[in-house]
Amino acid sequence: MKLRDALRGIVPKELLPLVPSSFEIIGSREAAVAIVEVPPELEPYEEEIGDAILRLHRNVKAVYRKLGGRIGEYRVRRLKLIAGEPLTEVVHKEHGYRLKLDVTKVYFSPREATERQRIASLVAPGECVMVMFAGIGPYAIAIAKKQPGVARVPAIELNPAAYCYMLENVEINRLRGKVEPILGDVRERAPEWTGCCDRVVMPLPKGAHHFIAEALRVLKPGGGRVHFYHWEAEEELFTKGRRLFEEKARSLGYVAVEEGHRIVSPYAPRVYKVVYDFHVKPLKRGSY
Ligand SMILES: C[S@@+](CC[C@H](N)C(=O)[O-])C[C@H]1O[C@@H](n2cnc3c(N)ncnc32)[C@H](O)[C@@H]1O
Known part of the structure; x- marks a missing residue:
């Protein structure tokens, strides 16, 4: 009913x-x-x-x-x-893993389960995948569960309460050694992984564009994939975020080629959370 x-x-x-x-x-x-x-x-x-x-x-x-x-x-x-x-504290179950959280202390959206599975299904064995703005760990855990061959999943989170739940969630799902929760600001902690990652997930639509330099810096020297989340109004759908990312990448000496985009969820009337999948490579001198 x-x-x-x-x-x-x-x-x-x-x-x-x-x-x-x-x-x-x-x-x-x-x-x-x-x-x-x-x-x-x-x-x-x-x-x-x-x-x-x-x-x-x-x-x-x-x-x-x-x-x-x-x-x-x-x-x-x-x-x-x-x-x-x-x-206020519950254990949420989705796609074969469990996520403990307090709904008054941390961000969590069950509506993004499909997006988490989509990202996880793109990960190949041996990859190092950084999850920025990791919250209680749902992206990192989805990736490590769906792709057991993943090498490492560093997951950076600023909110100490969310970080503590992420630590617990890594234990509950027996992913110690795969998912590596890191407490702190992406701006300070991501550079510790300079040149180490094959893929970066950036699930912070409010402001991920301020951290593009950090994402590109952690990619391996040959480049990699970046999943970039952004809010977009209907009239600018699939344009603004792409332009922002591509221009910033170019200014930093990279070329970003979009491989796909989709609406993740509605955010407000006629405003959506969208994701862009980019393949990023360092610009070769004289080639562009
Ligand atoms: C939109 S939530 C997404 C959380 C998680 N990825 C999820 O899907 O459930 C964004 C998260 O980024 C964290 N955050 C915001 N600014 C940050 C920063 N500069 N460095 C690290 N984490 C940050 C917030 O505390 C919040 O948990």
């Missing part, structure tokens, strides 16, 4: 079209939390909305309402408990 149907006779008829058609569930069959966006018109009914979600999903123990967008460098959400018990 849909949430809207569950609220028939509870929420006034004229407000029913405003009931969200989807919401995030993070966790497992044993225990999960739901995160829902409640429009201002439905605020007086937030408890009823929360209760309806609890009735529809027996594994959901807590329902949180989003209080605005993600904030700060750590990209976390402010949340309000609207139904259930104040559970």
Whole structure:
């Protein structure tokens, strides 16, 4: 049954079209939390909305309402408990691995599971793959699980809470020695890997373009692949990020050839999180 149907006779008829058609569930069959966006018109009914979600999903123990967008460098959400018990820490299961996290302390989006699998499926045995802005480790763990032949996966994260969960997630998924969590700023920690990586993943749409130099620097001397995430409005879709990346690469003595792009998820009305896959090579003197 849909949430809207569950609220028939509870929420006034004229407000029913405003009931969200989807919401995030993070966790497992044993225990999960739901995160829902409640429009201002439905605020007086937030408890009823929360209760309806609890009735529809027996594994959901807590329902949180989003209080605005993600904030700060750590990209976390402010949340309000609207139904259930104040559970914030869960273990999320996707594609054969488990991710422990606290929804109030770290960034995590279950909607990006398909993108994580797509990236992981591109990785070849023997590669060293750096995951910048690694959060609790979902990209790094997806890569190491799907491609057991991967050599090393350095994963850099600034938020100490997310870093601690990443350490735990590496243990839970038995990936010690493959995924190497690193606490700190990409600007300071990435240069330690200069010339070491075959591939770099940059999942920070708010600002990854400020770290292109760091990504290119860690690639092996012959170049490699970079997966670059960016927010783009409908009217500039698949143009702005490509231009930004290509121009920056060229200014640093590289040529970036786009191998693909896709929408990862909607971000705001008519704004999307997109990804570009680039093959980056150092420019040969006189060849361009
Ligand atoms: C959009 S979240 C993505 C997290 C993770 N990759 C995921 O998909 O769940 C971006 C992450 O980058 C981290 N971050 C932001 N600026 C950073 C920086 N300069 N160096 C390292 N991590 C940073 C934030 O704390 C946040 O966890």
